[in-house]
Amino acid sequence: MxxxxxxxxxxxxxxxxxxxxxxxxxxxxxxxxxxxxxxxxxxxxxxxxxxxxxxxxxxxxxxxxxxxxxxxxxxxxxxxxxxNAGAWYAVGIQVDLTTTTIVVLDFAGDRIAGASLRGSGGDGPETTLAALAEHVTALLRSAGVPTDRVLGAGLVTHGPQDRERGVLLTAQPEPEWLEFPLTETLSKRLGLPVLLENDATAAAFGEQWAGAVPTDTFGLIYMASGIGGGVIVDGESYRGRASNAVEIGHVALSEGREPCVCGNRGCAQAEAGPRAVVDQVLADGDLAERLGVRGAHDTTLVDFERVARAWRGGDEAAGALLERSARWIGQAAVTLVNLFDLDTIVLAGPAFVTAGPLYRRHIAAELELRALSRTLSRPEVLISTNVDTAAAIGGALHVLRTMPIDARVPRPSADALETIPTSEGDR
Amino acid sequence: MxxxxxxxxxxxxxxxxxxxxxxxxxxxxxxxxxxxxxxxxxxxxxxxxxxxxxxxxxxxxxxxxxxxxxxxxxxxxxxxxxxNAGAWYAVGIQVDLTTTTIVVLDFAGDRIAGASLRGSGGDGPETTLAALAEHVTALLRSAGVPTDRVLGAGLVTHGPQDRERGVLLTAQPEPEWLEFPLTETLSKRLGLPVLLENDATAAAFGEQWAGAVPTDTFGLIYMASGIGGGVIVDGESYRGRASNAVEIGHVALSEGREPCVCGNRGCAQAEAGPRAVVDQVLADGDLAERLGVRGAHDTTLVDFERVARAWRGGDEAAGALLERSARWIGQAAVTLVNLFDLDTIVLAGPAFVTAGPLYRRHIAAELELRALSRTLSRPEVLISTNVDTAAAIGGALHVLRTMPIDARVPRPSADALETIPTSEGDR
The missing domain is CATH 1.10.10.10 (Winged helix-like DNA-binding domain superfamily/Winged helix DNA-binding domain)
Incomplete structure (x- = not known):
């Protein structure tokens, strides 16, 4: 919109x-x-x-x-x-430092195509968006969906964002992303309107629409490279002042010490996010070698997934590191629950694909031990039904729900395309 | 309602x-x-x-x-x-361990009478409510307001509460308050409908209605004996699942260690609330004597006010303790702002009567240093225009706004009054 x-x-x-x-x-x-x-x-x-x-x-x-x-x-x-399922379509694109997920939904909200790719890595926004546009175009073509039947695309990223202007208000992951015209550039490349949305809010919205959560008031913890949060109250997204709400990754934890990119110390993300877990593995050379963890900046989730698989295979050291992370995120969940008055927390995001059950168990234990409302109702922790695609699905649903049907921007002419810097080779 | x-x-x-x-x-x-x-x-x-x-x-x-x-x-x-200002009236009653505030508003929302009294102290709910009913009746009589023109009373306390049933869901301040039928008992004594409301939510609601806050999305920190929080979004109270939201007093702080009544450690209230400040004064016998701080359970706010006055008079030790408390509450405010996406925080509650400016300054400094949105907009911290009465006013406004005009409970008969245990003497 x-x-x-x-x-x-x-x-x-x-x-x-x-x-x-x-x-x-x-x-x-x-x-x-x-x-x-x-x-x-x-x-x-x-x-x-x-x-x-x-x-x-x-x-x-x-x-x-x-x-x-x-x-x-x-x-x-x-x-x-x-x-009419085929009347219109919408695209959802979740992009992160280490993962990209694209989904195409029909007008009835059913997924008809999807792709999982590597994230932006060290690339700037120009290169990333050019590659995204290529992937989306190819996916629509292979699904047989003509662009002129697509209502638009929901671009889903971490925050803080200015959704009106379609820009990130953060220099993460690289300074050139700050204030770069994301929706405008992607819109020109795709010939489609593009809406910007927060990943955790989109995931919460996607979960709500999937009907998988047995209450219409719940919180969601979204863990990809970073940690975000979303809250649904009475079926609607909590947005706050400018939709940059529920930054649970930056809840400073009791006894937390680690410096965080936000300038604070002891934030949940800095203490317990996937990168923190990977760094803790790297601090033990033997463990890193055993788990095959290399520690490159743009493969955090690949490394994190290796730790999770090692835990599932019975590796005790890997399990201990994940348990520590889960307990700390459980503490941040206590603050989320105490401030928003919730009794249900959903876990979504690619970091929970394998490690979800371990996190679910320990976050639930922290809530049962510490949440103020624990005596009123047993706090429930659920794993998303679309754990790695919830955010992209939410982005596409947001387009289906809110995009005016006859107000799509014109498709770019060949001239317009030439004024856009082209992708620097293959990503 | x-x-x-x-x-x-x-x-x-x-x-x-x-x-x-x-x-x-x-x-x-x-x-x-x-x-x-x-x-x-x-x-x-x-x-x-x-x-x-x-x-x-x-x-x-x-x-x-x-x-x-x-x-x-x-x-x-x-x-x-x-x-018609005189068409109806509403009573707001804020009661706390150490303070009680009663206000009478006319139908136009203007305050026509008010009283400040000591709090519940060690008294149980029966005794406290009997005394409250006497005070309210006397206040209405002296203001010339007949009971049959009063729409109802808003009873404003700390949480967690079950507003539907009109009971507290906590054993604070004493076990006998847990599940005691507060609204039912007070309603019988007053012959008026009584609504239960959270003190911080009521204060935020009162501030919104007073029109003193220049935005319709803001957070409020309410400090009396404990610390509570409220959030107004687009002009409406954030309520969460069951209106027990925004428990900012139980945000566990980075580097926090103190055990809290909630069972957690390092909570803002345990580390930095008025009782913590008073306990820190008591730990230094000379300072306690100089400031006249005695430390009784039910006079925390009286002692806290002595510390605040000593600071205003130039006492450096008193100032240092308050500054420490303010910085820690500032850290909790950072979490509040990061989770709810706010740029305005209002301070209300009797603890801010004298110490408000000091808290305002240090909470603003913490927000400028640590809030995620600090680069987007300068976070603003305001002191309530009704710092010690905001909660009671909010309780009365809530009655004016929501009480069905022709659905008030019948006034009690003499028989009904006799079945209610009477107050044990003068409080």
Missing amino acids: NAVQGAPDMPHIEDGRVTTAGRMLDLLRTRGTLSRVELAERTGLTPATITNVVRRLIDDGLVHETGRDQQQGRGQPRRLLEL | NAVQGAPDMPHIEDGRVTTAGRMLDLLRTRGTLSRVELAERTGLTPATITNVVRRLIDDGLVHETGRDQQQGRGQPRRLLEL
Whole structure:
């Protein structure tokens, strides 16, 4: 929405509020099929309004009728409505220092294509975005999705961000990323509108939409190269002042000492994030050699995954390091739970692919020991159902939910493409 | 709302949503006077709806017309609407181990009476509530407010609470407070509906309504005997799962070591709250004697105020202890700001009456040094405009905004009063 200019024909969101049409599309996307009567019941709108909006949605090719409800005991069976899955598509792109995940969702929110690649590494934003655009274009082509049926792309990164302007407000991972026009550049390369979103918020949003979490108020800890957090309250993302909320990686821990990139000391990320675990392995030369951990800047998650696999294979030293990390992140989770009043924490992000069960157990133990609400309800810790793709899926869902359907930016002309610096060879 | 049974005639809030009438009363309470046209502009409702609802509000004696808008350049001057300040009243009662504040607000939200008393001390809830009821009754009588014009009372305490059931979910300050039916007992004694509210949330809500904070998204640190937190996002209280959010007193601090009542170690409250400061003074016999600090359990804030006054009088040892406390609370504020994405923190609560400026300065310095958003915007720290009464005011405003006007519980009969154990003498 933010990167889009011009007056949309049928926006889902106006002034931050979901429109009537948007609410109906949301309901159909979550429920699969619904009758007009059910839509009226769930939205509280009059049957006349429902009829009018449904007619427009059918005329616009977004919704179709699909048989009748056979469950009805009396009266006429009701015609069921369903989204046209092929009406539109959306792309979600999660990019991080060490991992990139791309997903393509159809209009019904189902994943039709996906790719996992290495992250930005030491590359600058120009090179990274050029390669991303190539991958997205290739993925859409192989999935048979024409670009002019794609509503847009959700670019999902760490924060802090300025979502309105589509830039990072941090010099991480390299100074050239600070204030680089990410959404503008990627939008020109893809010929699609691009929205910027925080990785942990996107993952929490993706989990909420997947319907895998049994409550509509929960926190999420997202661990890739760094550690982020997201909170869903009553089904909506907590955004704070400017959507740079829930930076759980920078909760300073009791007894923490390590200096952090943020300038503070003892932050969860500096003490217990994947990089900290890898550094602790490297401090023991024999252990590093046994686990095959090399310690390069841009392969932190590869190394971390080696530690996790060694733990799963029974390596006690690897397990001890991961347990230490998990207990410390559990302490940060206590602060998250105490400040946001939560009883459910979801773990998502590529660092949890193998190590998830170990982290789940120790974070749950810390919460049971220390959370203020522990006597009110047993805190629950769940592993995401899309542990390594939750953020990319959330980015694409965000596009499906919020992108005005007729307000996409024009595809770039050949001229426009020539003014963009090209990728420096193959990444 | 929670303590009220039966179907209200004109509720302000239904299913957690403010009704049309409630929104108009809110606007008039904030703005003072508005014309029907302005109400239509600000609510987005049609002039016909505004006319109908205003007619009902006037018939019910809640609103009256008060002259005409002279600013209009063209057309008929518009008749202005105003709340009937004397239509209804609400009581706010903040009670804590060491302080009690009672305020009476009229329907327009203006304070017409107030009292400051000692806190619950070692007393149990029965004794405390009996004394509170006596004070409230006396205050209403001296202000000339008949009980049958009082919408209800907001009882404001520390958490965690079960607001629905009107009980504390903590054994602080004494075990007998845990699960004691606070709102039910006080409601019977007062013959009024009683709502339970968290002190820091109430203070934040009160600040928002006073219009003293220049943003509608901010955090508040509430320091009385303990330390609590509240967050307002887009003008509404952040409540989390069950309104026990923002327990900033239990953020474990980097390098923190002290055991806390919550079972954790290194919590802000245990390291740096008023009791910790008083205990540090007591550890130095000469200093304790010089400052007149005695250290009794139920006079923590009296002792803390002595330390604050000594600092203001130039006592360096007192200043050093307060500065240490302020810097540590500043670290907890960094976590609050990083997790909730805030750039404004308000300080409220009786502990800030004298020491506020010192805390403001050091908390601001910590935020400027460590908050993740420090490069985006300079974090601002403000002292509440109602530093010692913000929580009580917020409690009363909460009643004015949410209490259904015709659903008050019946006044107790003489029989009912006799079944309630009486207060054991004078407190």
